[in-house]
Amino acid sequence: MxxxxxxxxxxxxxxxxxxxxxxxxxxxxxxxxxxxxxxxxxxxxxxxxxxxxxxxxxxxxxxxxxxxxxxxxxxxxxxxxxxxNNAHEVSGVILAVRTLWFDSKLEAAIDSFGDGESQVVLLGAGMDARAYRLSCLKESSVYEVDFAEVLQIKAALLHEVTQSPKHRHIEIKAKALVRVPADISDGDWIEKLKRSGFVPERKTIWVLEGILYYLHHLHAMQVLQSIAANCSVTQTVLLADFMNKSSAALSTSTFHFYNDWPDHLLPTLGFSSVKLSQIGDPDARFGLLPDPQNLFDKLRSLPRSIQTNPEDGTPCRRLYLVEASGFPNQTIS
Structure with a gap:
């Protein structure tokens, strides 16, 4: 150069x-x-x-x-x-692919519900702005669940945006946006959600992006079980990402929950259909992994049961993107 x-x-x-x-x-x-x-x-x-x-x-x-x-x-x-440095993959690409995967699956799930109002629950919503950027949410009530201090700072930042002359065109695209201050590792978050207007009998999409692995195993399983229980009441879709054990081991002080086989776990909780993707799969690349030597395609070429890459001895750190669904009177195979 x-x-x-x-x-x-x-x-x-x-x-x-x-x-x-x-x-x-x-x-x-x-x-x-x-x-x-x-x-x-x-x-x-x-x-x-x-x-x-x-x-x-x-x-x-x-x-x-x-x-x-x-x-x-x-x-x-x-x-x-x-x-x-012409790296095989650029920092942040995993966040970009993950976001686009959740966006596409969320839109597809809303379409699959057909006519009528649906609910979208963003657990650990953080700085998610889907309610402001996705037109597919126009007939959906969006519930953002997170710590009170996170929601307060986020609301204050968005207030500054919408009051700025250059950004006054930015507005909520969802039918409704409700912020629910709650700690999802606390057992009463579902009750707080209901008190905020959530209707258990209404078709619901649960979005757990970048949150499960921060929870301890007991709390993560309780969250998944609470969502799975909704399948007995109404048509329910879960969109979530899971780390495998090697990924969670990157920081044992930060990451706690992991599962190497979420497509086996979720049916035992009550979901009748589970689809799993890895970064780089046809529905999870979005043209963002052009280098054939990128890490994600190398991992996909190895069986999921392999924990260590035989080529270089490095741990096989994987992120699974999982779509699960269920409905009343379903048959779980």
Missing amino acids: SMDEGKRMEDDLELKLPELLMSEAVQSLHAIVDHQWDSLQHSACQTAAGRALWNHVIHDPVAEILAGKSFLRSLYEKMKMDKL
Whole structure:
């Protein structure tokens, strides 16, 4: 690569932060995030940063503001180095693919319900802005469940966005948006959801993106069992991602729950249909993995039972994207 080409590439990768992100109000809110939130809560901003910096495929008009400067800059620097070094996969691609997979499966599930109002529950909603960016939610009530402090900061940031002259066109696309302050590791989150207007008998899609593996095993299983119980009441769809054991071992202080065979687990809880994908599968690549030597395609070529890559001895760290469904009077095979 010539010097001129290198300079051009650096210019192309220059991070341009929106003016609103520099406002005193937004900076003061993100100061709270940076200094008072824990690793689980920070993961919400990391996900928003991924959506913001992969904006050529994910059109999220508020992701930059929800992510904040520190998370945007951190991911940006990693992406810049990956591109300059011609890496097989660029940092954040897993967040981009995961987001697009959840978006596509959510839209398909809503379509499958046919006419009539449906409900979408985002557990551990974090900085998710689907209610503001997905038109498929126009007939759906969206419930965002998360810690009170997360929902409060998020609402305050979105208020700053919608009050800004440049962003006043941004509005909620869902039929309704309800924020439910609750800790899903606490047993009463379902009751709080109901008190907020959730109707158990109404067709529901449950979205658990980037949350299960932060829960301890007992709490994760209780959440999955609570959702599965809804299958006996109404048509129910679960969209979730699962780490395998090797992935969870990356940080034993951060990740707790794992399952190497979620497609075997979920039918035992009450789901009649379970479909599993890995990053790089036909429904989980979205043209974002052009290098044939990318890590995800290498993993897909190995049986899921193999824990260690025979080529280089590295752990086979996998993320499973899982769609499960059930309905009253179903037959579980």
